[in-house]
Amino acid sequence: MSYFVRHAQVLLSSLGQLARAPGSTLMTVCAIGITLALPTLLYLLVENVENVSRNWQGRAQVSVFLKLDATTQQAQNLERELAQRAEVESSQLITAQQALEEFRAQSGFGVALDILSDNPLPASILLHLNSDYNQPSAIEGLIAEINSRPEVDLAQWDMAWIKRLHVILKLVERSVALLAVLLVLAVVIIISNTIRLAIMNRRDEIEIMKLIGATERFIRRPFLYGGVLQGLLGALCAGAIVSVCVRLLRDPIAELVMLYHGDFTTSGIDLRAFAALLVAGAALGWLAARAAVGRYLSKIEPK
Amino acid sequence: MIRFAQVSKRYESGHDALKNVSFHLDKQEMVFLIGRSGAGKSTLLKLITRVESATRGQLIVNERNITRLTRRQVPYLRREIGVVFQDHKLLHDRTVFDNVALPLVVAGVGHRETSRRVRAALDKVDLLGKERLYPIMLSGGEQQRVGIARAVVNRPPILLADEPTGNLDPELSDEIMDIFHQFYQFGVTVLIATHEHRHIDRLNKRVLELEQGRLVRGGDEQAEP
């Protein structure tokens, strides 16, 4: 009999074994599903928030205020130079004169300003950054460089809070990773416990199998398959839970994003993530079964 | 076929179950193992199937020295020995057919060949019509015959039985022993532990007798060490 046929048989009988106790199988699968769904959901959350912040950073602006004594010529030169930099998508020069006129028009202080002999407003350059340069560190670098120029009074990044968001995100990411490790451990414990119970329940059968010449490998196989199957089914269940959650959250998130004039759609679990989830489930199931089998199977010997 | 040379077995409890036992069984021999309760009959059979291992001495089974076997080698030794138990040791959630097929499934024998051999084995113990039933639906004697069919289904050269007729009335008991006798006539080496001396007289076979762990009849002459 071919190797594959034999494995297929064991797989089928393992499935049958699970189907014979639908109640407990369902409970185990649900427990694994919920446990795996949690880190997956958190991962999606981080992923989505990162997307949002990337979107906002694409519109990040740097304002460069020149010193009052800088000439219009200097301002124009600087603007031209900055516009050529890779980080800068577009730039706009607002000369001191333009700034004054704009202020006059908007503030209604027209007459009062006429009294002043000097223009109190500096020239400024507004830089729209290229969305490829969205890392706070890169933006900081650019600002430091501009600030070091003699004609520049102050360059500032209006979205310093994004930096804070990034720090928070990093923290959340790490917490998610830690939590994922704990939950993965929980999955391993759940599965290895059900496999342990299965081994104990079939103690007599295992003894008899050993008596009639079954190898350890042969006896172990259905339990390993059982673990892998439980992991896979649990991962499927987790995928379903995550999909439902994303669907429930999508509309309120869209509303929220609309309020901030964002163009962003919540990304759910894609095919690759789903495949990864299944592989992780199967691998955890195998690992857990391996552990249980290694611990308990060899202890059962015929007497 | 089976050779014990100065074999002793001391259990972890410190009890000496077998003391310096030496005997041999030739190919195609049928031998009864007798002795009072606690004399060491079951222990002797367990040494042959490596359920227990000897504390001292040499054991040769089917031309193989099994004194030192690794865990991995034990299953292959057991495939050469058919064993019948007093309590049958059948799987109660499997049909008669599946129970008898187990040694073949374990050894990776193909589906068609398995089916053929299981039917042949069931035919020999006269249970061909009951292959779809579960052990619980059978009488004690029938269950024992299922156990025998399972023991011989992969045609082992050696057949061991530990009080196979312990719970049966004399008529059924004779029937079971006759089945063992048939396998002996087919060329199998048969060793049966029993209390029932009736069979010994009836079948007129060689006897090994244990007394408190010592072989007092049927053993090989050997100087005490």
Ligand SMILES: Nc1ncnc2c1ncn2[C@@H]1O[C@H](COP(=O)(O)OP(=O)(O)OP(=O)(O)O)[C@@H](O)[C@H]1O
């Ligand atoms: N696992 C064990 N640990 C310790 N002592 C044991 C063990 N198994 C058997 N013994 C002891 O070894 C001795 C021989 O036991 P064994 O089962 O071989 O006897 P037996 O001849 O088969 O008896 P019976 O006819 O009652 O089946 C007994 O005194 C028994 O108490």
Ligand SMILES: [Mg+2]
């Ligand atoms: Mg006994």
